[in-house]
Amino acid sequence: MNEGPPELVVANATVVNSFGRQQAHIVVRGGRIEQLQDADLPVPTAQRTIDAAGRLVIPGGVDGHCHVAQVTGRFSTLDDYAVTSTAALWGGTTTIIDFGIPADASETPLAAARKKKELARISRCDYALHGSVIEWDETVPGQLEELAVEGIRSVKMYTTNRGTTMANSDTILKVMRDMVRLDGLTYIHAEHDAIIHDCTEQHARGGTIGIEHLPETRPELAEEASVKEVLAMAEYVGAPVYFVHQSTPGAVDLVAEARRRGQDAFSETCPHYLALDDTVYRGSFPEWYACCPPMRSPQTVAALRARFAAGAIHTVASDHSCYDLAQKRERTDDVRAMPHGLPGVETRMPVTFTTLMEHPGARVEDFVEVFSAGPARINAVPGKGIVAEGYDADLVLFDPEEQRTVDGRALHMGTDFSPFEGKALRGWPAVVVSAGRVVVSDGSFRDPGPVGRFIHRGGFREHSTPSAATLLARA
Known part of the structure; x- marks a missing residue:
């Protein structure tokens, strides 16, 4: 007693x-x-x-998609778990979920996740992890089993970024099948690599490869083609699948159609895809908005917001990546060479709330679902998401x-800008x-x-x- x-x-x-x-x-x-x-x-x-x-x-908010102390090629984000967890708390998020992504071919999925788990010991808020697989080999099933035993029950794979984080279709299918066996969830960054690669190379040959041309190098079709293909693989093996940072209404509609067929499929979007459009790349500071997928046209954003207000999007996550402007400005002349990702763990709550509540009939209850309850439930995070x-x-x-x-200067994310400045x-x-x-x-x-x-x-x-x-x- x-x-x-x-x-x-x-x-x-x-x-x-x-x-x-x-x-x-x-x-x-x-x-x-x-x-x-x-x-x-x-x-x-x-x-x-x-x-x-x-x-x-x-x-308290549950942010299911954060990148903390992330190394991507020669760029490293400027934060650590002390910084990002503090910023999360300032923003009303009390649980973050990061990714153990192998830095290169020599690092295994299990080693990458355990490294992040060790780095997270200085976190000020509660945290969980997603695993990540880049290339299948005979050791992967055993590693996925060990991750599941350790409480890491989801795996992220990229359908683009060839030569770095991309997983091919064979790997995605095999991992999905194992995640079904382990009662886990497959996370997917969905952009069709062949389309992205060809489009980017055409722009490079034409000299239109600077940051102001980012939306043209990564068309909406590439995202939707990839979502359609991954949904087919998930249906084939019966795997639950979660699509990160969906930026188009077409991608959301594909997931909604799959759910009507009985699939366990989920749409995540990010605050920047709801609040910003591709006119930002024609402004004074286009480098502030370097992310993949890029911001979309005003018409696409309006349609995405309509899907959001109608409840077709299941979670809103920050996709937090803490680069600073010096890193962003090193290669604004070539989107292939600059770091992509935006700081956002601290502003997820107000951007999401403001965007949703602008729609007639929107309820705070709906905000709680995408900010906290949905991420906790879908990601199987016990004890979270409900008062x-x-x-x-x-x-x-x-x-x-x-x-x-x-x-942006008054925020706490360890960088020197916010895409939502002003x-x-x-x-x-x-x-x-x-x-x-x-x-x-x-x-x-x-x-x-x-x-x-x-x-x-x-x-x-x-x-x-x-x-x-x-x-x-x-x-």
Whole structure:
């Protein structure tokens, strides 16, 4: 029996989960939610009480797609886990999922994942990992088994980037089959390599290969052709498949059609594909927006946003990659030679919230689904994504009407720019609680030290069944 008052009570809270909302006092003990008391009852005594009146309380964000301390060719991102996890907490994200991607052919998938796991020991928030396979050999099944035992139950593969991270179709099919055996999830970066390679080389021959031409070198067709091909392979072996950073409505529609046929397929997009379009490459700082896929036309973005508002997109992840402007500007003359990726773990919450809530009829519950609940459920992350008794005390308090303007220099991601510079956004966290610790409050950060826990993820099908807490809350 617990003795003494709980460590924390968040009083008078309007708790918003993906499945509904309620008024409650949230009682936190030992890093978990001990009780949700009816808000009509007196506020329980606690070591610390936060009055949430006038604010919404949602589950801490789960960012299923981050790249931390990533090495890509001769470029290395400038962050480490201390920096990125701190920025995540500032942005209302309490769990990040990184990738163990082999640096070259000499590094095995298992070694790459274990290296990241070791680097993550300084994380300030909880974290999990995806594995990655580039080339199949007879050792891969055993490595995937070891990763699953260690709680790494997903594997990312790239259908492009020949000579570096690309996996061929044979490798993708074999890994998918093994992930079915291990009740895991296959992550796919989908861009058709032959189309990308040919298009890029044609632009290089024509002298139109600078950053301002990035969208032309990676057409929408390349993304959709790859999604269609991968869905066919996933259907063939019965594998659940998750597509990262989808940037076109056509790609999202292909996944939706597959789901109607009974496939387990999921669409992820990123804040920059919802909030920015390809006119940024004609502006003063096109290098700020070097990422793959690139930003799309205003018409495509409008259609993607419509799919987002309709619920066809399952998660929004940052695809956080922390390069700085000096790295970006080394080779703006050639998109093949410059680093691609944007900082975004800290701004995922306000960009996503603002974009979604601009649509008539949009609900905060829908935001919670793509920001927290969906990523936790699809990625089989236990204890996350729901404000309910027995779940981790990962909480975000915010005023949905408060607006702030993005100042890249005031952010905490370890770089010197934000692709959302100057944008007025709503949905900034005011108070962030991570594992029961108040880490963000009143515009300040209380560094908890390297307390982040590695989250041992469950099986995909095992975890996709709604939990008792979810069913109870929906009743």
